[in-house]
Amino acid sequence: MRARIAVGFAALALAVAAAPAGDRDFDAVVKGIESHYGVKRTSVPMFGMVKLIVKVARPSGVRQLDMALFENVPRDAPDADDLDLVIERAVPERWRPMVRVRSRDGESSYIYYREDGRNIRLMVVSFDGDEGSAVELSVPPDKLAEWLRDPADLNGRLGSPDRAHRDHSKEY
């Protein structure tokens, strides 16, 4: 009985320790963007409820979700155009780059990933003109395997839903 209680406490301690680690990474990304561009994340109405729904209903297999939105991002400001560097600095080292899409009309998306026990965590940072978003989500590996069929489309699913991608299955 004591062993079970000990294991239970250990599991609880691990879960508690793991959750803030994920949050800290997300916070680091948000703070990196905020400090570089001198903006503050805007509040998302009802997001607490959205997080709860995600936790319970797991839509598309998503188990955990964090999101920050940015408005009036001064992308034309001096030293603000090197978004690659900003994101590279903001995303903690243990995250691996997976997809980067940049377009001349001001849309940019970055997807990083890291393994998290049985799940995969994705960090998606997108900018479109003077608006930006950072999303961290945890998905089961089978869902990611399904999404990986077209990694550039993954950007469309998670980053910029409105962007039209060219056909990557082109035949030569």
Add this chain to the structure above:
Amino acid sequence: MRKLPILLLAALPLWAQEIRLPPELNRLSAKAVETVDVTLEGPLLQMAAKFLSNEKPDEAQVKALISGLKSIQVKSFEFATPGEYPESDVEAIRSQLRAPAWQRIVGVVSKREGENAEVYTKMVNDKIAGLVILAAEPRELTIVNIVGTIDLSQLSALGGRFGVPRVELPRQKKDD
């Protein structure tokens, strides 16, 4: 001590087999209408392989193919007008893909005018250990670098997945 130069010489072909995408390519992002970079590393590919079905023939083929891969890197540029990228950028990659380590197995297979593709394979102990696809069109440039053991007969299954374009390989044909 005398063995050192021999060891260095022996190591040279291995070093020469690794291709480096020229830094100039990154500058193309400024000209391109859209730039896509996809990097799929070994652990992620192996994880994806676990969840591909053995029952479905197409997924089973992809599963078998990616289980031997260490990485897939795709870099793709789309331009507004033809001729916006210099041939020297493509040549900088092509110049690294030389015999004996690399063999060009497809020269140009063009189904539509102006769409050219080259496929190079790296041979190690009579097995394909790497593959590079250079697909150059007037308004598009795509470079695919696949590292790992590859079965060419299964390569077509990879086309259209993981950002890799479909490339038609000739059967038992070496064009160089």
